[in-house]
Amino acid sequence: MLKILKYSFYDLIRSRWSYVYFLFYLLLGFVLLFLNNDVSKAVITLMNVIIVLVPLIGTIFGIMYYYNSKEFTELLLAQPIKRSSIFLGQYLGVAGSLTMSLVLGLGIPFVLYGLFKSDAIFDFTLLLVTGAFLTMIFTALSFNIALSNENKIKGFGYAVLLWLFLAVIYDGLFLMSLIIFKEYPLDSFSLAATMFNPIDLSRTLILLKLDISALLGYTGAVFKQFFGTNQGLIISILMLILWTILPIWRLIYKSKKKDF
Amino acid sequence: MRDFFIFFLLLFSSLMLCAEMIPVCSECEVKSIIVGVNSASDFDTLLIKKGTYKEFNIIINKPLTLLGEDYPIIDGEDQGEIIRIISDNVTVDGLFIINVGTSYTTDYAAIRVVKSDNYLIQNVVLEKLFFGIYLEKSNNGKVYNNKIIGDAVDEYNSGNGIQLWYSKNVLVENNIVQHVRDGIYLEFSDNVSIKNNRSTDNLRYGLHFMFSNDDVYTDNVFENNGAGVAVMFSKRIKMIGNTFRKNWGTAAFGMLLKEINDAEIRGNTFEENTIGISIEGSNRIQYSNNNFIKNGWAVKVLGACYTNTFTKNNFLYNSFDISYNSKLNDNVFNQNYWSDYTGYDLDKNGVGDIPYRPVKLFSYIVNKTPETIVLLRSLFMDIIDFSEKVSPVFTPDNLLDANPLMNKAL
Numbered sequence A: 001m002l003k004i005l006k007y008s009f010y011d012l013i014r015s016r017w018s019y020v021y022f023l024f025y026l027l028l029g030f031v032l033l034f035l036n037n038d039v040s041k042a043v044i045t046l047m048n049v050i051i052v053l054v055p056l057i058g059t060i061f062g063i064m065y066y067y068n069s070k071e072f073t074e075l076l077l078a079q080p081i082k083r084s085s086i087f088l089g090q091y092l093g094v095a096g097s098l099t100m101s102l103v104l105g106l107g108i109p110f111v112l113y114g115l116f117k118s119d120a121i122f123d124f125t126l127l128l129v130t131g132a133f134l135t136m137i138f139t140a141l142s143f144n145i146a147l148s149n150e151n152k153i154k155g156f157g158y159a160v161l162l163w164l165f166l167a168v169i170y171d172g173l174f175l176m177s178l179i180i181f182k183e184y185p186l187d188s189f190s191l192a193a194t195m196f197n198p199i200d201l202s203r204t205l206i207l208l209k210l211d212i213s214a215l216l217g218y219t220g221a222v223f224k225q226f227f228g229t230n231q232g233l234i235i236s237i238l239m240l241i242l243w244t245i246l247p248i249w250r251l252i253y254k255s256k257k258k259d260f
Numbered sequence B: 001m002r003d004f005f006i007f008f009l010l011l012f013s014s015l016m017l018c019a020e021m022i023p024v025c026s027e028c029e030v031k032s033i034i035v036g037v038n039s040a041s042d043f044d045t046l047l048i049k050k051g052t053y054k055e056f057n058i059i060i061n062k063p064l065t066l067l068g069e070d071y072p073i074i075d076g077e078d079q080g081e082i083i084r085i086i087s088d089n090v091t092v093d094g095l096f097i098i099n100v101g102t103s104y105t106t107d108y109a110a111i112r113v114v115k116s117d118n119y120l121i122q123n124v125v126l127e128k129l130f131f132g133i134y135l136e137k138s139n140n141g142k143v144y145n146n147k148i149i150g151d152a153v154d155e156y157n158s159g160n161g162i163q164l165w166y167s168k169n170v171l172v173e174n175n176i177v178q179h180v181r182d183g184i185y186l187e188f189s190d191n192v193s194i195k196n197n198r199s200t201d202n203l204r205y206g207l208h209f210m211f212s213n214d215d216v217y218t219d220n221v222f223e224n225n226g227a228g229v230a231v232m233f234s235k236r237i238k239m240i241g242n243t244f245r246k247n248w249g250t251a252a253f254g255m256l257l258k259e260i261n262d263a264e265i266r267g268n269t270f271e272e273n274t275i276g277i278s279i280e281g282s283n284r285i286q287y288s289n290n291n292f293i294k295n296g297w298a299v300k301v302l303g304a305c306y307t308n309t310f311t312k313n314n315f316l317y318n319s320f321d322i323s324y325n326s327k328l329n330d331n332v333f334n335q336n337y338w339s340d341y342t343g344y345d346l347d348k349n350g351v352g353d354i355p356y357r358p359v360k361l362f363s364y365i366v367n368k369t370p371e372t373i374v375l376l377r378s379l380f381m382d383i384i385d386f387s388e389k390v391s392p393v394f395t396p397d398n399l400l401d402a403n404p405l406m407n408k409a410l
Helices: A002-014 A017-034 A037-069 A069-075 A083-110 A121-148 A151-178 A185-197 A198-210 A221-228 A230-259 B003-016 B032-039 B359-367 B370-375 B379-390
Strands: B023-024 B044-047 B057-058 B067-069 B073-075 B083-085 B091-093 B096-098 B109-114 B120-122 B125-127 B131-136 B142-144 B148-149 B161-165 B172-173 B176-178 B184-187 B193-195 B198-200 B206-208 B215-216 B219-225 B228-235 B238-240 B243-245 B255-261 B264-266 B268-273 B274-281 B286-290 B291-293 B297-301 B308-310 B315-316 B320-324 B332-334
Touching: A002 A017, A002 A083, A017 A037, A017 B096, A037 A069, A037 A083, A037 A121, A037 A151, A037 A198, A037 B379, A069 A083, A083 A121, A083 A230, A121 A151, A121 A230, A151 A185, A151 A198, A151 B359, A151 B370, A151 B379, A185 A198, A185 A221, A185 B125, A185 B370, A198 B370, A221 A230, B023 B032, B023 B184, B032 B044, B032 B057, B198 B206, B206 B219, B320 B359, B359 B370, B359 B379
Parallel strands: B023 B044, B044 B067, B057 B083, B067 B091, B073 B096, B083 B109, B091 B120, B096 B125, B109 B131, B120 B142, B125 B148, B131 B161, B142 B172, B148 B176, B161 B184, B172 B193, B176 B198, B184 B206, B193 B215, B198 B219, B206 B228, B215 B238, B219 B243, B228 B255, B238 B264, B243 B268, B255 B274, B264 B286, B268 B291, B274 B297, B286 B308, B291 B315, B297 B320, B308 B332
Antiparallel strands: none
16 A cells, blocks of 8 residues: 555656645745735635635545546556555545645745744644645545546536535535524534534634634523533544545445446 | 911921821730721821731721731631721721621622722732722722732622722722622712723623713723623713723623713724624714724624714724624724725725725624524635625625725724
8 A cells, every 4th residue: 555655646746736736835825924924814814715725626636636547546456456555545645745735835934934933823733734634535535426437527527516515505505594594593503514514614623713702702502612612623623534534434445346 | 378378287297297107916005906096096107017917897987097017917707898998088008908708788898988088098909808999989089009809709799899989080000800790890980090900800890880971991901801891871981002802702892882972992902802892872982093803793883873983993803893783874984904905005005995894794694693603704605795795785885994004003
């Protein structure tokens, strides 16, 4: 597995797109800091970018890589290598290189700009951790889609739709249901609904740091318990880990069954 | 007339000359403060030396100075009130008073001033108290440099740190008040000035104003109080250079203004509160040069607020800048700095070329359905906020800052 991981990883970091992705974040970080002159404001802007863009790029990259290296995968399948290590290796290669581009691309400008002296360091670390989680989750989801769809166009379509659903449509439906059922106690429902969407989940995780004062304005014991203590942070991180493990598990399970 | 004046001066100085210093200690001739007060004559000084005095109901009925040396402890043993001043010109200085009695029918205080003028209470430390310093119909006094540390747990059986009731022209300066019900409480007290105090970790309000006009409070710090600072039913209040921090909770705010007219609010900092300022029924208030930093809601307007003006304030990284619950607006926002402003300044005059709309559609939705707060900063919300910004339907369409600043106002 490690050999395949290493191969995929080096293959990717030598590719142009990884550089583009890395340079994009590097530029974004520098421009944000240059325009804002303020680390904490830049962290807020970055949060908006990360919860939208990272899943999109993870999805597109994952699905592209899978379809592109399909012939190579088939060649590997002919060798006496375990299927799980082939796919897991490829997946970790993609997710790892994307995560590295993200962490380095954003980390370098912020460190140069005096992150260690600023009090935003914890917020920023949390931002990078959620970014990494989102990359892992969405790459795994896109691998799943690719594995289930032989047709490239269909696969791409589903992947983009998945992103669109989780990033925008889900919140719209969520908002509608909250408004329609506003006569009922909704605090448990609204917390549960955030758990079923990794983008909402990472948003909540960041809100816990950035907007805690607003979140505590709501009257409700469940909210107070969730946002007012460390419980929110712990549950959100556990759910993110679960969100990462489940697609990977399905990826392994599916790849073992699939007839190539 | 002049002779008359000189006569008084002489009389006064002769009185001063015969003022005695009476030492009080366990080895002295006078062993208790009550005995000391009874044996003293007008304008004497009681020098209370280091030690513990288990006394309560000390009634000071003549102009005296109670001067503590190395903080002598007066232990009330939870019996009731400790010092009651019923004479003009009394000074209390350097005492350490503990264990004031708790009662559900009488407001026992560590130091109570009743219908007396020209008092000075300074360098006093109060602990384990019910009410701290209680000024009742007493004018022209000074409460300076005291430290009041309570251990209040419930609102119903705790008292206030410094309470003013029908007391005019009082100066409250450099005090530290912690862990009581209301840090500083004013009722029917006019022309009071409150400076440089620190009121923190109180159960209810850091500062509580009721029916008190023409008061000034400057450079105070109010932090982590149950509900922040409440200013109610008062006129012509000046609030300058105060700091309101970390008042978190469902009904917590930095400052609550209710039925306040003609006030001036300048140079204050509101940082990390659930609501920076909550305004209700308050008119003709000038808000200028305030900083609103990282609050949930910087300003929440609940209704019946007319002709207020907001100029040169900084709104930095608040979850919501302004929240309105109606479509009517008669308040003016001009030349503020908004960190969420996305406009441009082509003529480079430091003022943005397109107006800023501080009320987001999302804040309107949150007012209607509070649970939607979990959707804060989601992409979907940004999209509908943007569409509302382009064509306002739900938010007051004349509520805008026509001249948003490009850089922070100083």
